[in-house]
Amino acid sequence: MDALLLRSLQNYVLDTFGSAKWQEVCCLADQPSRTYEPMLRYAPGLADRVGDIAARVLGRPVEAIWEDVGTYLVTNPDREGVRRLLRFGGVSFSDFLHSLEELPARAKLALPSLEAPEVILDEVGPDRFELRCRSHIRGIQRVLIGVVTAMADDYGALCLIETGAEDCITIAVLDTRHAMAKAFDLARPEG
Protein backbone atom coordinates (compact mmCIF):
# COMPACT_ATOMS: atom_id res chain seq x y z
CA MET A 1 0.00 0.00 0.00
CA ASP A 2 2.93 2.32 0.71
CA ALA A 3 4.01 1.85 -2.92
CA LEU A 4 0.62 2.90 -4.33
CA LEU A 5 0.48 5.98 -2.08
CA LEU A 6 4.05 6.95 -2.93
CA ARG A 7 3.33 6.71 -6.65
CA SER A 8 0.13 8.74 -6.23
CA LEU A 9 2.03 11.39 -4.27
CA GLN A 10 4.70 11.43 -6.99
CA ASN A 11 2.15 11.92 -9.78
CA TYR A 12 0.31 14.60 -7.80
CA VAL A 13 3.44 16.62 -6.97
CA LEU A 14 4.85 16.27 -10.51
CA ASP A 15 1.59 17.32 -12.18
CA THR A 16 0.73 20.10 -9.75
CA PHE A 17 4.06 21.62 -8.68
CA GLY A 18 6.50 20.48 -11.36
CA SER A 19 9.60 18.34 -11.48
CA ALA A 20 11.87 20.75 -9.55
CA LYS A 21 9.77 20.39 -6.40
CA TRP A 22 9.55 16.63 -6.78
CA GLN A 23 13.30 16.47 -7.24
CA GLU A 24 13.70 18.38 -3.98
CA VAL A 25 11.41 15.90 -2.19
CA CYS A 26 13.33 12.91 -3.59
CA CYS A 27 16.64 14.46 -2.65
CA LEU A 28 15.54 14.87 1.00
CA ALA A 29 14.01 11.37 0.92
CA ASP A 30 17.23 9.76 -0.40
CA GLN A 31 15.53 8.49 -3.54
CA PRO A 32 18.05 9.22 -6.31
CA SER A 33 16.00 7.45 -9.00
CA ARG A 34 13.21 9.99 -8.33
CA THR A 35 10.54 7.46 -8.94
CA TYR A 36 8.48 5.13 -6.81
CA GLU A 37 7.25 1.96 -8.49
CA PRO A 38 3.63 1.13 -7.68
CA MET A 39 4.26 -2.60 -8.10
CA LEU A 40 7.30 -2.84 -5.82
CA ARG A 41 7.40 -3.06 -2.03
CA TYR A 42 8.71 -0.26 0.14
CA ALA A 43 9.42 -0.17 3.86
CA PRO A 44 6.18 0.22 5.82
CA GLY A 45 5.83 3.83 6.91
CA LEU A 46 7.83 5.22 3.98
CA ALA A 47 4.73 6.87 2.47
CA ASP A 48 4.19 8.89 5.67
CA ARG A 49 7.86 9.84 5.81
CA VAL A 50 7.91 11.07 2.20
CA GLY A 51 4.54 12.79 2.78
CA ASP A 52 6.06 14.74 5.68
CA ILE A 53 9.01 15.74 3.48
CA ALA A 54 6.64 16.88 0.72
CA ALA A 55 4.76 18.97 3.32
CA ARG A 56 8.03 20.69 4.28
CA VAL A 57 9.09 21.28 0.67
CA LEU A 58 5.67 22.59 -0.42
CA GLY A 59 5.06 24.53 2.81
CA ARG A 60 1.61 23.05 3.39
CA PRO A 61 0.19 20.83 6.13
CA VAL A 62 0.67 17.15 5.34
CA GLU A 63 -3.06 16.51 5.92
CA ALA A 64 -3.95 18.93 3.13
CA ILE A 65 -1.45 17.28 0.80
CA TRP A 66 -2.86 13.78 1.33
CA GLU A 67 -6.42 15.08 0.85
CA ASP A 68 -5.35 16.67 -2.41
CA VAL A 69 -3.73 13.40 -3.49
CA GLY A 70 -7.11 11.69 -2.92
CA THR A 71 -8.95 14.30 -4.98
CA TYR A 72 -6.26 14.15 -7.67
CA LEU A 73 -6.61 10.37 -7.96
CA VAL A 74 -10.31 10.71 -8.81
CA THR A 75 -10.37 13.90 -10.85
CA ASN A 76 -7.22 13.68 -12.94
CA PRO A 77 -8.36 12.82 -16.47
CA ASP A 78 -5.16 10.86 -17.17
CA ARG A 79 -6.03 8.47 -14.36
CA GLU A 80 -9.66 7.87 -15.22
CA GLY A 81 -9.14 4.25 -14.17
CA VAL A 82 -9.38 5.01 -10.45
CA ARG A 83 -12.59 6.96 -10.84
CA ARG A 84 -14.10 4.17 -12.94
CA LEU A 85 -13.14 1.48 -10.45
CA LEU A 86 -14.82 3.51 -7.70
CA ARG A 87 -17.94 4.15 -9.77
CA PHE A 88 -18.42 0.39 -10.04
CA GLY A 89 -19.34 0.68 -6.36
CA GLY A 90 -22.91 1.62 -7.12
CA VAL A 91 -25.54 3.62 -8.91
CA SER A 92 -25.93 6.29 -6.23
CA PHE A 93 -23.58 8.09 -3.86
CA SER A 94 -24.88 6.15 -0.86
CA ASP A 95 -24.43 2.87 -2.80
CA PHE A 96 -20.90 4.04 -3.36
CA LEU A 97 -20.35 4.81 0.35
CA HIS A 98 -21.57 1.33 1.26
CA SER A 99 -19.33 -0.23 -1.37
CA LEU A 100 -16.25 1.26 0.33
CA GLU A 101 -16.39 -1.55 2.87
CA GLU A 102 -16.16 -4.09 0.02
CA LEU A 103 -13.41 -2.20 -1.78
CA PRO A 104 -10.42 -3.77 0.04
CA ALA A 105 -11.70 -7.29 -0.75
CA ARG A 106 -12.36 -6.36 -4.37
CA ALA A 107 -8.95 -4.77 -4.74
CA LYS A 108 -7.38 -7.94 -3.33
CA LEU A 109 -9.04 -9.95 -6.12
CA ALA A 110 -7.00 -7.99 -8.63
CA LEU A 111 -3.87 -7.58 -6.52
CA PRO A 112 -3.64 -10.38 -3.93
CA SER A 113 -0.48 -9.02 -2.31
CA LEU A 114 -2.08 -5.66 -1.56
CA GLU A 115 -2.28 -4.83 2.13
CA ALA A 116 -5.45 -2.84 1.75
CA PRO A 117 -6.63 -0.84 4.75
CA GLU A 118 -9.73 -1.94 6.61
CA VAL A 119 -12.67 0.35 5.92
CA ILE A 120 -15.73 0.48 8.18
CA LEU A 121 -18.86 2.44 7.35
CA ASP A 122 -21.63 3.07 9.91
CA GLU A 123 -24.95 4.52 8.90
CA VAL A 124 -25.61 6.60 12.02
CA GLY A 125 -28.79 8.29 10.85
CA PRO A 126 -30.72 9.08 7.72
CA ASP A 127 -28.11 10.31 5.21
CA ARG A 128 -25.49 10.43 7.96
CA PHE A 129 -22.46 8.16 7.86
CA GLU A 130 -19.29 7.59 9.86
CA LEU A 131 -16.31 6.24 7.97
CA ARG A 132 -13.27 4.74 9.66
CA CYS A 133 -10.16 3.41 8.07
CA ARG A 134 -7.54 1.29 9.82
CA SER A 135 -4.07 1.24 8.34
CA HIS A 136 -0.49 1.60 9.47
CA ILE A 137 -0.31 4.58 7.10
CA ARG A 138 -1.40 7.83 8.76
CA GLY A 139 -1.98 9.62 5.46
CA ILE A 140 -4.53 7.14 4.17
CA GLN A 141 -7.44 8.57 6.19
CA ARG A 142 -6.86 11.93 4.52
CA VAL A 143 -6.54 10.37 1.08
CA LEU A 144 -9.91 8.73 1.71
CA ILE A 145 -11.44 12.12 2.60
CA GLY A 146 -10.15 13.52 -0.67
CA VAL A 147 -11.47 10.53 -2.61
CA VAL A 148 -14.93 10.67 -0.99
CA THR A 149 -15.19 14.42 -1.56
CA ALA A 150 -14.32 14.06 -5.23
CA MET A 151 -16.67 11.10 -5.68
CA ALA A 152 -19.57 13.07 -4.12
CA ASP A 153 -18.95 15.62 -6.83
CA ASP A 154 -18.81 12.86 -9.45
CA TYR A 155 -22.21 11.53 -8.35
CA GLY A 156 -23.61 15.07 -8.16
CA ALA A 157 -24.26 14.79 -4.41
CA LEU A 158 -23.93 17.69 -1.98
CA CYS A 159 -22.47 16.65 1.34
CA LEU A 160 -20.61 17.83 4.38
CA ILE A 161 -17.47 15.84 5.09
CA GLU A 162 -15.57 16.42 8.33
CA THR A 163 -13.10 14.65 10.54
CA GLY A 164 -14.80 13.68 13.78
CA ALA A 165 -13.42 12.19 16.97
CA GLU A 166 -10.77 9.45 16.83
CA ASP A 167 -9.97 10.06 13.21
CA CYS A 168 -13.43 9.12 12.09
CA ILE A 169 -14.81 10.82 8.99
CA THR A 170 -18.39 12.04 9.29
CA ILE A 171 -20.38 12.41 6.11
CA ALA A 172 -23.74 14.17 5.96
CA VAL A 173 -25.45 13.85 2.59
CA LEU A 174 -27.52 17.02 2.19
CA ASP A 175 -28.75 16.56 -1.36
CA THR A 176 -28.22 13.47 -3.53
CA ARG A 177 -29.17 15.31 -6.72
CA HIS A 178 -27.47 18.60 -6.14
CA ALA A 179 -25.87 18.55 -9.59
CA MET A 180 -25.80 16.33 -12.65
CA ALA A 181 -23.74 13.22 -12.02
CA LYS A 182 -20.78 12.88 -14.34
CA ALA A 183 -21.33 10.44 -17.18
CA PHE A 184 -20.42 6.82 -16.52
CA ASP A 185 -20.61 4.00 -19.07
CA LEU A 186 -20.43 0.53 -17.60
CA ALA A 187 -17.96 -0.60 -20.24
CA ARG A 188 -15.05 1.59 -21.19
CA PRO A 189 -15.24 2.49 -24.89
CA GLU A 190 -12.93 0.34 -26.98
CA GLY A 191 -9.48 1.55 -27.95
Add this chain to the structure above:
Amino acid sequence: MHADLSRFRLKLDFMTLARFMPMHLLLDADGCALSFGPTLAQVLQGDAKLGARFEDLFEVRSPGGAVTIHEVLDRAGHRFRIVPRNGLVSGLRGHGQRLPGDGRILLNVTFIDLIGAIRSLSLSDADFSASELVREVLFLAEANASVTNELRALNLRLEGARVAAEEEAMTDPLTGLRNRRAVDLVLDRLCKARADFGLMHMDLDYFKAVNDTLGHAAGDFVLENVGRILREQLRAEDCAARIGGDEFVMVVAGRSDSATMMRIANRIIALIQEPMMFEGQPVRVSASIGIVRSLNCKDPVPAQMIAAADRALYAAKHAGRGRAVLQD
Protein backbone atom coordinates in the same frame (compact mmCIF):
# COMPACT_ATOMS: atom_id res chain seq x y z
CA MET B 1 -41.22 -36.31 -1.83
CA HIS B 2 -43.63 -33.42 -1.34
CA ALA B 3 -47.16 -34.15 -0.28
CA ASP B 4 -48.58 -31.31 -2.31
CA LEU B 5 -46.24 -29.70 -4.87
CA SER B 6 -48.84 -27.18 -5.88
CA ARG B 7 -48.52 -25.51 -2.48
CA PHE B 8 -45.02 -24.40 -3.47
CA ARG B 9 -45.99 -23.19 -6.89
CA LEU B 10 -45.46 -19.45 -7.48
CA LYS B 11 -47.54 -17.20 -9.62
CA LEU B 12 -45.48 -14.44 -11.19
CA ASP B 13 -46.76 -11.61 -13.34
CA PHE B 14 -44.74 -10.50 -16.36
CA MET B 15 -43.51 -7.36 -14.60
CA THR B 16 -41.95 -9.36 -11.75
CA LEU B 17 -40.50 -11.86 -14.20
CA ALA B 18 -38.95 -9.02 -16.17
CA ARG B 19 -37.45 -7.47 -13.04
CA PHE B 20 -35.85 -10.67 -11.77
CA MET B 21 -34.95 -12.03 -15.22
CA PRO B 22 -34.36 -9.17 -17.63
CA MET B 23 -32.96 -11.69 -20.14
CA HIS B 24 -35.75 -14.27 -20.09
CA LEU B 25 -37.79 -15.61 -22.99
CA LEU B 26 -41.14 -17.25 -22.42
CA LEU B 27 -42.36 -19.51 -25.24
CA ASP B 28 -45.62 -21.32 -25.74
CA ALA B 29 -45.68 -25.09 -26.16
CA ASP B 30 -45.03 -24.67 -29.92
CA GLY B 31 -41.90 -22.56 -29.36
CA CYS B 32 -43.44 -19.16 -30.19
CA ALA B 33 -42.57 -16.11 -28.08
CA LEU B 34 -45.00 -15.03 -25.37
CA SER B 35 -42.78 -12.49 -23.58
CA PHE B 36 -39.26 -11.10 -23.71
CA GLY B 37 -37.24 -9.74 -20.82
CA PRO B 38 -36.46 -6.05 -21.50
CA THR B 39 -32.71 -6.56 -21.89
CA LEU B 40 -33.16 -9.52 -24.22
CA ALA B 41 -35.57 -7.33 -26.20
CA GLN B 42 -32.71 -4.81 -26.59
CA VAL B 43 -30.50 -7.60 -27.92
CA LEU B 44 -33.10 -8.80 -30.43
CA GLN B 45 -34.37 -5.31 -31.30
CA GLY B 46 -36.89 -5.50 -34.17
CA ASP B 47 -36.92 -9.31 -34.04
CA ALA B 48 -38.47 -9.28 -30.54
CA LYS B 49 -42.04 -9.77 -31.75
CA LEU B 50 -44.68 -11.76 -29.94
CA GLY B 51 -45.29 -15.01 -31.77
CA ALA B 52 -41.78 -15.12 -33.26
CA ARG B 53 -40.38 -18.65 -33.42
CA PHE B 54 -37.33 -19.56 -31.37
CA GLU B 55 -35.46 -20.94 -34.38
CA ASP B 56 -36.05 -17.73 -36.35
CA LEU B 57 -34.55 -15.66 -33.53
CA PHE B 58 -31.53 -17.78 -32.67
CA GLU B 59 -29.01 -20.10 -34.22
CA VAL B 60 -28.20 -22.96 -31.85
CA ARG B 61 -24.50 -23.66 -31.34
CA SER B 62 -24.80 -26.20 -28.57
CA PRO B 63 -26.21 -28.84 -28.38
CA GLY B 64 -24.97 -29.56 -31.89
CA GLY B 65 -27.57 -30.31 -34.51
CA ALA B 66 -30.48 -28.89 -32.52
CA VAL B 67 -32.63 -26.28 -34.28
CA THR B 68 -35.97 -25.97 -32.46
CA ILE B 69 -36.34 -25.29 -28.75
CA HIS B 70 -37.73 -28.80 -28.26
CA GLU B 71 -34.60 -30.31 -29.77
CA VAL B 72 -32.49 -28.05 -27.56
CA LEU B 73 -34.30 -29.06 -24.39
CA ASP B 74 -34.38 -32.75 -25.29
CA ARG B 75 -30.71 -32.99 -26.15
CA ALA B 76 -29.03 -30.61 -23.79
CA GLY B 77 -30.95 -31.11 -20.65
CA HIS B 78 -30.93 -27.63 -19.28
CA ARG B 79 -27.90 -25.82 -20.66
CA PHE B 80 -27.44 -24.39 -24.15
CA ARG B 81 -25.51 -21.83 -26.19
CA ILE B 82 -27.21 -19.75 -28.88
CA VAL B 83 -26.41 -16.79 -31.14
CA PRO B 84 -29.04 -14.18 -32.06
CA ARG B 85 -29.53 -14.18 -35.83
CA ASN B 86 -29.26 -10.37 -35.98
CA GLY B 87 -25.58 -10.69 -35.01
CA LEU B 88 -25.60 -7.87 -32.42
CA VAL B 89 -23.91 -9.96 -29.71
CA SER B 90 -21.52 -12.85 -30.04
CA GLY B 91 -23.33 -15.44 -28.01
CA LEU B 92 -25.70 -16.22 -25.16
CA ARG B 93 -25.54 -19.02 -22.66
CA GLY B 94 -28.61 -20.15 -20.79
CA HIS B 95 -30.89 -22.76 -19.45
CA GLY B 96 -34.58 -23.51 -19.85
CA GLN B 97 -37.34 -25.88 -19.05
CA ARG B 98 -40.96 -26.72 -19.78
CA LEU B 99 -43.25 -25.34 -17.13
CA PRO B 100 -45.76 -27.70 -15.56
CA GLY B 101 -49.30 -27.42 -16.80
CA ASP B 102 -49.76 -26.07 -20.30
CA GLY B 103 -46.19 -26.87 -21.50
CA ARG B 104 -44.97 -23.29 -21.79
CA ILE B 105 -41.18 -23.03 -21.90
CA LEU B 106 -39.14 -20.56 -19.83
CA LEU B 107 -35.58 -19.71 -20.94
CA ASN B 108 -33.15 -17.45 -19.13
CA VAL B 109 -29.90 -16.41 -20.84
CA THR B 110 -26.80 -14.37 -20.10
CA PHE B 111 -24.05 -12.76 -22.20
CA ILE B 112 -20.93 -14.79 -22.87
CA ASP B 113 -18.96 -11.63 -23.73
CA LEU B 114 -20.44 -9.34 -21.10
CA ILE B 115 -18.16 -6.37 -21.76
CA GLY B 116 -18.62 -6.54 -25.52
CA ALA B 117 -22.41 -6.66 -25.13
CA ILE B 118 -22.48 -3.70 -22.74
CA ARG B 119 -20.36 -1.76 -25.18
CA SER B 120 -22.27 -2.58 -28.37
CA LEU B 121 -25.75 -2.20 -26.84
CA SER B 122 -24.84 0.69 -24.45
CA LEU B 123 -26.32 -1.20 -21.53
CA SER B 124 -26.54 0.33 -18.06
CA ASP B 125 -27.14 -0.86 -14.50
CA ALA B 126 -30.88 -0.79 -15.05
CA ASP B 127 -30.55 -3.51 -17.71
CA PHE B 128 -29.26 -6.08 -15.22
CA SER B 129 -30.84 -7.57 -12.15
CA ALA B 130 -29.28 -6.36 -8.90
CA SER B 131 -28.13 -9.86 -8.00
CA GLU B 132 -25.99 -10.24 -11.12
CA LEU B 133 -22.23 -9.84 -10.75
CA VAL B 134 -21.98 -7.34 -13.59
CA ARG B 135 -20.16 -4.60 -11.68
CA GLU B 136 -17.87 -7.12 -10.05
CA VAL B 137 -16.86 -8.59 -13.42
CA LEU B 138 -16.28 -5.16 -14.92
CA PHE B 139 -14.37 -4.01 -11.83
CA LEU B 140 -12.12 -7.06 -12.06
CA ALA B 141 -11.56 -6.69 -15.79
CA GLU B 142 -10.52 -3.05 -15.46
CA ALA B 143 -8.51 -3.50 -12.27
CA ASN B 144 -6.74 -6.41 -13.90
CA ALA B 145 -6.00 -4.37 -17.01
CA SER B 146 -4.46 -1.55 -14.94
CA VAL B 147 -2.33 -3.97 -12.95
CA THR B 148 -1.12 -5.61 -16.16
CA ASN B 149 -0.33 -2.22 -17.67
CA GLU B 150 1.62 -1.17 -14.59
CA LEU B 151 3.58 -4.42 -14.64
CA ARG B 152 4.36 -4.02 -18.33
CA ALA B 153 5.57 -0.47 -17.71
CA LEU B 154 7.63 -1.63 -14.72
CA ASN B 155 9.22 -4.37 -16.82
CA LEU B 156 10.20 -1.85 -19.48
CA ARG B 157 11.71 0.50 -16.90
CA LEU B 158 13.63 -2.33 -15.23
CA GLU B 159 14.88 -3.59 -18.59
CA GLY B 160 16.07 -0.06 -19.41
CA ALA B 161 17.87 0.14 -16.07
CA ARG B 162 19.43 -3.30 -16.62
CA VAL B 163 20.75 -2.35 -20.07
CA ALA B 164 22.17 0.90 -18.68
CA ALA B 165 23.83 -0.92 -15.77
CA GLU B 166 25.30 -3.53 -18.10
CA GLU B 167 26.61 -0.82 -20.40
CA GLU B 168 28.15 0.95 -17.41
CA ALA B 169 29.79 -2.26 -16.19
CA MET B 170 31.43 -2.68 -19.63
CA THR B 171 32.59 0.91 -20.09
CA ASP B 172 35.72 2.77 -19.06
CA PRO B 173 34.29 5.98 -17.62
CA LEU B 174 37.23 8.24 -18.56
CA THR B 175 37.50 7.44 -22.28
CA GLY B 176 34.05 6.01 -22.98
CA LEU B 177 35.83 2.96 -24.48
CA ARG B 178 35.04 -0.59 -23.38
CA ASN B 179 36.91 -2.00 -20.38
CA ARG B 180 38.88 -5.19 -19.69
CA ARG B 181 35.74 -7.16 -18.81
CA ALA B 182 34.07 -6.23 -22.09
CA VAL B 183 37.07 -7.06 -24.27
CA ASP B 184 37.49 -10.44 -22.53
CA LEU B 185 33.89 -11.27 -23.42
CA VAL B 186 34.35 -10.20 -27.04
CA LEU B 187 37.56 -12.23 -27.40
CA ASP B 188 36.01 -15.24 -25.78
CA ARG B 189 33.05 -15.09 -28.16
CA LEU B 190 35.21 -14.64 -31.28
CA CYS B 191 37.62 -17.43 -30.27
CA LYS B 192 34.79 -19.85 -29.60
CA ALA B 193 33.25 -19.01 -32.98
CA ARG B 194 36.71 -19.45 -34.62
CA ALA B 195 36.10 -16.09 -36.25
CA ASP B 196 38.60 -14.22 -38.39
CA PHE B 197 39.84 -11.17 -36.48
CA GLY B 198 42.87 -9.04 -35.67
CA LEU B 199 43.98 -8.19 -32.14
CA MET B 200 46.02 -5.08 -31.38
CA HIS B 201 47.68 -4.30 -28.10
CA MET B 202 48.66 -0.62 -27.77
CA ASP B 203 50.73 1.21 -25.21
CA LEU B 204 51.26 5.00 -25.19
CA ASP B 205 54.84 6.25 -25.36
CA TYR B 206 56.05 9.18 -23.23
CA PHE B 207 52.77 9.17 -21.32
CA LYS B 208 54.45 8.98 -17.91
CA ALA B 209 56.39 12.14 -18.77
CA VAL B 210 53.14 14.02 -19.48
CA ASN B 211 51.72 12.95 -16.13
CA ASP B 212 54.92 13.84 -14.28
CA THR B 213 55.51 17.25 -15.84
CA LEU B 214 52.00 18.57 -16.62
CA GLY B 215 49.95 16.72 -14.00
CA HIS B 216 47.16 14.16 -14.05
CA ALA B 217 44.66 16.51 -15.67
CA ALA B 218 46.88 16.61 -18.76
CA GLY B 219 47.26 12.83 -18.61
CA ASP B 220 43.48 12.39 -18.48
CA PHE B 221 43.15 14.82 -21.37
CA VAL B 222 45.51 12.69 -23.47
CA LEU B 223 43.63 9.50 -22.60
CA GLU B 224 40.29 11.07 -23.56
CA ASN B 225 41.78 12.16 -26.89
CA VAL B 226 43.13 8.70 -27.59
CA GLY B 227 39.69 7.32 -26.78
CA ARG B 228 38.14 9.65 -29.34
CA ILE B 229 40.71 8.69 -31.99
CA LEU B 230 40.13 4.97 -31.46
CA ARG B 231 36.36 5.39 -31.61
CA GLU B 232 36.68 7.29 -34.87
CA GLN B 233 39.14 4.90 -36.48
CA LEU B 234 37.30 1.68 -35.68
CA ARG B 235 33.91 0.50 -36.86
CA ALA B 236 30.92 -0.20 -34.63
CA GLU B 237 31.46 -3.96 -34.93
CA ASP B 238 35.06 -3.63 -33.73
CA CYS B 239 35.95 -3.22 -30.08
CA ALA B 240 38.33 -0.70 -28.52
CA ALA B 241 39.06 -0.95 -24.81
CA ARG B 242 41.28 0.67 -22.21
CA ILE B 243 42.54 -2.18 -20.08
CA GLY B 244 44.98 -0.35 -17.84
CA GLY B 245 46.56 3.08 -17.21
CA ASP B 246 47.75 3.78 -20.77
CA GLU B 247 47.19 0.34 -22.25
CA PHE B 248 44.61 -0.30 -24.93
CA VAL B 249 43.30 -3.34 -26.78
CA MET B 250 41.57 -3.19 -30.16
CA VAL B 251 39.72 -6.09 -31.76
CA VAL B 252 39.14 -5.68 -35.49
CA ALA B 253 36.35 -8.06 -36.39
CA GLY B 254 35.79 -9.93 -39.64
CA ARG B 255 39.10 -9.21 -41.40
CA SER B 256 42.75 -9.68 -40.63
CA ASP B 257 44.92 -9.33 -43.74
CA SER B 258 48.33 -7.95 -42.76
CA ALA B 259 48.18 -4.87 -44.98
CA THR B 260 44.83 -3.70 -43.56
CA MET B 261 45.99 -4.32 -39.99
CA MET B 262 49.18 -2.34 -40.51
CA ARG B 263 47.31 0.46 -42.24
CA ILE B 264 44.82 0.83 -39.37
CA ALA B 265 47.59 0.69 -36.75
CA ASN B 266 49.79 3.22 -38.52
CA ARG B 267 46.88 5.61 -38.99
CA ILE B 268 46.09 5.43 -35.28
CA ILE B 269 49.74 6.04 -34.34
CA ALA B 270 49.96 9.01 -36.72
CA LEU B 271 46.84 10.61 -35.20
CA ILE B 272 48.09 10.04 -31.65
CA GLN B 273 51.44 11.62 -32.54
CA GLU B 274 49.80 14.88 -33.58
CA PRO B 275 50.28 17.48 -30.84
CA MET B 276 47.25 17.83 -28.54
CA MET B 277 46.62 21.32 -27.14
CA PHE B 278 46.18 21.29 -23.38
CA GLU B 279 45.58 24.71 -21.76
CA GLY B 280 47.36 26.43 -24.65
CA GLN B 281 50.33 24.08 -24.51
CA PRO B 282 51.11 21.36 -27.04
CA VAL B 283 51.32 17.89 -25.52
CA ARG B 284 53.10 15.17 -27.47
CA VAL B 285 52.83 11.45 -27.02
CA SER B 286 53.17 8.51 -29.33
CA ALA B 287 52.05 4.89 -29.36
CA SER B 288 53.41 1.41 -30.02
CA ILE B 289 51.19 -1.38 -31.26
CA GLY B 290 51.60 -5.15 -31.36
CA ILE B 291 49.32 -7.05 -33.72
CA VAL B 292 48.33 -10.73 -33.95
CA ARG B 293 45.80 -12.42 -36.21
CA SER B 294 43.43 -15.21 -35.26
CA LEU B 295 44.19 -17.21 -38.40
CA ASN B 296 47.82 -17.55 -37.27
CA CYS B 297 46.77 -19.30 -34.07
CA LYS B 298 46.10 -23.00 -34.50
CA ASP B 299 43.78 -23.07 -31.55
CA PRO B 300 42.90 -19.47 -30.67
CA VAL B 301 42.36 -18.86 -26.95
CA PRO B 302 42.08 -15.33 -25.54
CA ALA B 303 44.95 -15.60 -23.05
CA GLN B 304 47.41 -16.89 -25.65
CA MET B 305 46.41 -14.28 -28.20
CA ILE B 306 46.81 -11.46 -25.71
CA ALA B 307 50.20 -12.83 -24.67
CA ALA B 308 51.27 -13.00 -28.35
CA ALA B 309 50.05 -9.43 -28.97
CA ASP B 310 51.97 -8.38 -25.87
CA ARG B 311 55.15 -9.91 -27.32
CA ALA B 312 54.58 -8.05 -30.59
CA LEU B 313 54.07 -4.83 -28.61
CA TYR B 314 57.33 -5.44 -26.78
CA ALA B 315 59.06 -5.87 -30.13
CA ALA B 316 57.58 -2.58 -31.34
CA LYS B 317 58.81 -0.77 -28.21
CA HIS B 318 62.22 -2.42 -28.62
CA ALA B 319 62.44 -1.34 -32.27
CA GLY B 320 62.23 2.31 -31.23
CA ARG B 321 58.58 3.07 -30.31
CA GLY B 322 56.02 4.95 -32.39
CA ARG B 323 55.51 1.96 -34.64
CA ALA B 324 53.42 -1.16 -35.17
CA VAL B 325 54.73 -4.74 -35.33
CA LEU B 326 52.67 -7.56 -36.77
CA GLN B 327 53.62 -10.98 -35.49
CA ASP B 328 52.98 -13.81 -37.91
